[in-house]
Amino acid sequence: xxxxxxxxxxxxxxxxxxxxxxxxxxxxxxxxxxxxxxxxxxxxxxxxxxxxxxxxxxxxxxxxxxxxxxxxxxxxxxxxxxxxxxxxxxxxxxxxxxxxxxxxxxxxxxxxxxxxxxxxxxxxxxxxxxxxxxxxxxxxxxxxxxxxxxxxxxxxxxxxxxxxxxxxxxxxxxxxxxxxxxx
Amino acid sequence: xxxxxxxxxxxxxxxxxxxxxxxxxxxxxxxxxxxxxxxxxxxxxxxxxxxxxxxxxxxxxxxxxxxxxxxxxxxxxxxxxxxxxxxxxxxxxxxxxxxxxxxxxxxxxxxxxxxxxxxxxxxxxxxxxxxxxxxxxxxxxxxxxxxxxxxxxxxxxxxxxxxxxxxxxxxxxxxxxxxxxxxxxxxxxxxxxxxxxxxxxxxxxxxxxxxxxxxxxxxxxxxxxxxxxxxxxxxxxxxxxxxxxxxxxxxxxxxxxxxxxxxxxxxxxxxxxxxxxxxxxxxxxxxxxxxxxxxxxxxxxxxxxxxxxxxxxxxxxxxxxxxxxxxxxxxxxxxxxxxxxxxxxxxxxxxxxxxxxxxxxxxxxxxxxxxxxxxxxx
Numbered sequence: 001x002x003x004x005x006x007x008x009x010x011x012x013x014x015x016x017x018x019x020x021x022x023x024x025x026x027x028x029x030x031x032x033x034x035x036x037x038x039x040x041x042x043x044x045x046x047x048x049x050x051x052x053x054x055x056x057x058x059x060x061x062x063x064x065x066x067x068x069x070x071x072x073x074x075x076x077x078x079x080x081x082x083x084x085x086x087x088x089x090x091x092x093x094x095x096x097x098x099x100x101x102x103x104x105x106x107x108x109x110x111x112x113x114x115x116x117x118x119x120x121x122x123x124x125x126x127x128x129x130x131x132x133x134x135x136x137x138x139x140x141x142x143x144x145x146x147x148x149x150x151x152x153x154x155x156x157x158x159x160x161x162x163x164x165x166x167x168x169x170x171x172x173x174x175x176x177x178x179x180x181x182x183x
Numbered sequence: 184x185x186x187x188x189x190x191x192x193x194x195x196x197x198x199x200x201x202x203x204x205x206x207x208x209x210x211x212x213x214x215x216x217x218x219x220x221x222x223x224x225x226x227x228x229x230x231x232x233x234x235x236x237x238x239x240x241x242x243x244x245x246x247x248x249x250x251x252x253x254x255x256x257x258x259x260x261x262x263x264x265x266x267x268x269x270x271x272x273x274x275x276x277x278x279x280x281x282x283x284x285x286x287x288x289x290x291x292x293x294x295x296x297x298x299x300x301x302x303x304x305x306x307x308x309x310x311x312x313x314x315x316x317x318x319x320x321x322x323x324x325x326x327x328x329x330x331x332x333x334x335x336x337x338x339x340x341x342x343x344x345x346x347x348x349x350x351x352x353x354x355x356x357x358x359x360x361x362x363x364x365x366x367x368x369x370x371x372x373x374x375x376x377x378x379x380x381x382x383x384x385x386x387x388x389x390x391x392x393x394x395x396x397x398x399x400x401x402x403x404x405x406x407x408x409x410x411x412x413x414x415x416x417x418x419x420x421x422x423x424x425x426x427x428x429x430x431x432x433x434x435x436x437x438x439x440x441x442x443x444x445x446x447x448x449x450x451x452x453x454x455x456x457x458x459x460x461x462x463x464x465x466x467x468x469x470x471x472x473x474x475x476x477x478x479x480x481x482x483x484x485x486x487x488x489x490x491x492x493x494x495x496x497x498x499x500x501x502x503x504x505x506x507x508x509x510x511x512x513x514x515x516x517x518x519x520x521x522x523x524x525x526x527x528x529x530x531x532x533x534x535x536x537x538x539x540x541x542x543x544x545x546x547x548x549x550x551x552x553x554x555x556x557x558x559x560x561x
Contacts, residue, residue, distance in 0.1 A: 063302075064299060065297070065298075065299055066296065066298030066302075066303060067298065068303045069303055123308065124309055
């Protein structure tokens with residue numbers, strides 16, 4: 001009986017925290033006056049809260065419907081995964097870093113279409129365009145730094161499986177070029 | 184005298200409707216042809232407003248007394264309510280509060296712009312003309328999803344005509360007002376309870392004129408009590424959830440409803456008047472806590488009033504809510520007189536809001552200590 005109650009309380013607490021995070025994270029504030037700022041590193045793969053974070057991102061992807069909200073969401077996610085890439089590279093977690101960079105690129109590709117759609121509907125998107133330009137410049141700055149700081153190719157040799165060659169030079173160059181198209 | 188009540192009420196409310204149009208904002212482009220400079224005569228407007236309050240409360244007291252003495256029947260009350268609702272439906276809603284314009288703005292963000300109003304604020308649509316007269320457009324939606332989905336209905340049925348949308352929102356408030364009055368009658372079985380709620384000047388001005396959504400929240404809240412009494416427990420919890428989804432306050436009523444359901448399921452007797460009293464006290468706590476969040480607004484009294492009219496025999500609590508109905512309507516006077524928010528005005532408002540509560544608390548403490556002292560002596 002005690003076990004059932006404990007499980008119920010933990011499940012309720014978990015659901016409440018998840019619901020709260022939707023409202024806490026719903027309002028995003030971008031500081032445009034003092035230059036673009038990337039977020040703090042998020043929960044990393046391997047941490048207890050990483051799976052919670054992934055679930056929260058999935059829910060947020062549905063919650064952030066509409067052109068303006070999805071623009072903000074995709075930009076936030078792209079920023080977040082870029083910072084995750086940087087952190088993972090610092091810890092030499094190259095395989096996870098490649099995945100994070102590819103995810104950042106995927107979200108970055110999704111930023112522009114809602115802005116274009118909003119413009120077609122006659123809405124003012126000048127703030128969004130300015131923000132995107134500032135974000136792209138910041139991303140390029142970080143990626144240029146990573147390009148200099150990361151080995152050009154890495155042979156990732158995990159235990160008991162085949163090795164993988166990761167060409168970071170190509171990956172980062174592709175990411176930079178993607179950001180440059182918005183400038 | 185009773186025969187003259189209905190035409191007299193009709194005339195008073197017709198005059199109130201005309202008075203409300205003296206408060207038209209000059210930026211309200213949909214009715215700016217009615218804009219007049221009368222709003223600059225602040226003292227006169229305030230005096231007229233006070234006069235209306237005196238008249239409305241006098242009639243309120245008179246009708247309550249006559250109902251108590253069984254000199255007014257259900258048909259007369261229904262006619263008065265019908266006239267009240269239909270006339271006040273035509274009043275200009277932004278006489279005392281601009282909230283109705285915010286309701287429309289958030290509904291527009293959701294239905295027209297297809298954006299999430301919990302993330303995107305109305306002011307982000309800078310070229311929208313409704314921003315000229317909508318207050319609090321720089322906030323995300325502060326209400327729950329129940330209200331958001333409900334507000335879509337009057338918006339969509341307005342077919343993009345702002346005035347039609349505006350009066351649809353007022354009609355929504357009227358319908359929930361009538362529904363609440365009906366539920367109060369079903370719960371209490373007393374015509375007096377209906378009169379005490381439906382003809383309370385605070386309810387008339389804040390719900391029928393201003394169209395606040397608190398009536399929607401309270402309708403679903405007391406509907407859950409009604410459904411528990413009818414042993415529809417799942418529906419009762421669902422309607423309470425809908426109520427919480429309007430404005431969150433009624434989350435405090437969860438323990439009461441759960442307790443009532445539990446008692447019913449165990450086939451134990453329930454002292455419903457006690458539960459209404461505890462519910463009213465919980466709503467009073469919420470009323471006080473609203474000061475921490477922002478400000479205690481007059482329409483928050485509806486939260487307690489709905490329960491206090493069910494138990495008018497609980498004189499202290501009942502008279503406290505009536506006193507609050509009077510003092511909270513007076514809190515509009517400093518802003519009306521000065522034309523803007525001032526520190527002294529805020530202090531006066533706080534004093535008016537809290538004084539009936541403190542007075543009730545002092546009276547409770549006095550009678551409680553007197554009782555204890557009496558027991559000790561015996």
